Amino acid sequence: MNRPGAVGALLDIYEQTILDLTNVIKSIPDDALTIIIDETTTDEDCKSIQNILSHVVSSGYSYAISIHNLKGHNMQRPGKIFHVTIAEYLKDLTNVFLFTESVFREIKDNELEQFDDSLKIKTGWGQLYDIEQITEHAIVHILRHKRQIEKIKSSQLN
Numbered sequence: 001m002n003r004p005g006a007v008g009a010l011l012d013i014y015e016q017t018i019l020d021l022t023n024v025i026k027s028i029p030d031d032a033l034t035i036i037i038d039e040t041t042t043d044e045d046c047k048s049i050q051n052i053l054s055h056v057v058s059s060g061y062s063y064a065i066s067i068h069n070l071k072g073h074n075m076q077r078p079g080k081i082f083h084v085t086i087a088e089y090l091k092d093l094t095n096v097f098l099f100t101e102s103v104f105r106e107i108k109d110n111e112l113e114q115f116d117d118s119l120k121i122k123t124g125w126g127q128l129y130d131i132e133q134i135t136e137h138a139i140v141h142i143l144r145h146k147r148q149i150e151k152i153k154s155s156q157l158n
Contacts, residue, residue, distance in 0.1 A: 006109040010135045011101060017139050018097050021146045022090050025053065028149075028157065030085045037152050049149060053089045054080045056145050060096035063138040066121045067131055068103045100138075107131060 001012040033050040041047060045055035058080045065075045083089055112132035114120055120128040129137060 006112055006132075007104055007107055010112070010132065010139075011104055014100065014135065014139050015097055017142045017146075018093050021056070021142050021149075022093055024146055024149055024153070025049075025086055026090060028086050028153065032157055033084065033086070035156075037156055046148070049152060050082055050084075052145050052149060053092075054082050056142060057081070057089065057092040057096055059141055060093075060138060061099065062124075063134055063141075064096070064100040064103045066123070066134060067107070070119075070121055070131070071106050 001015055003009070003011050028049060033053075034048050036047055037049065038046055045051050058078065062077045065077050068075055081092070083092070112130065112135075114130040117128050120130050121134055122128055123134070
């Protein structure tokens, strides 16, 4: 993890963030994946660890595909996949990073920041991000869900 340039720094940090999440989840027993952890939430992505991890994986692909499509491609976001083992999520998280890394092969350091809104990505929730901003969002997204899972592990799985 010592890639050159600004693109390299983003990829290094993203990879470390994914590794940190995998270190948190690898000790979770498979039978804990589908336990409903929040009966009252209206957010389906937060009802169980399975839902959280499926959301994280799906979102990871979505961020990378948004960047990929900014370069003239027309790839569709894959649907969420719900696994019954942690091993499958570990593999998915590795694959999200490998896919993201492949997308960034087309990105140069000087393309990360854009001030022209026509060169930015419009997210599904309506915000405009340049490549650097959406990648930073992807990193923080994982960190937030890692924190959520750590709290679940300490309060409900011990």
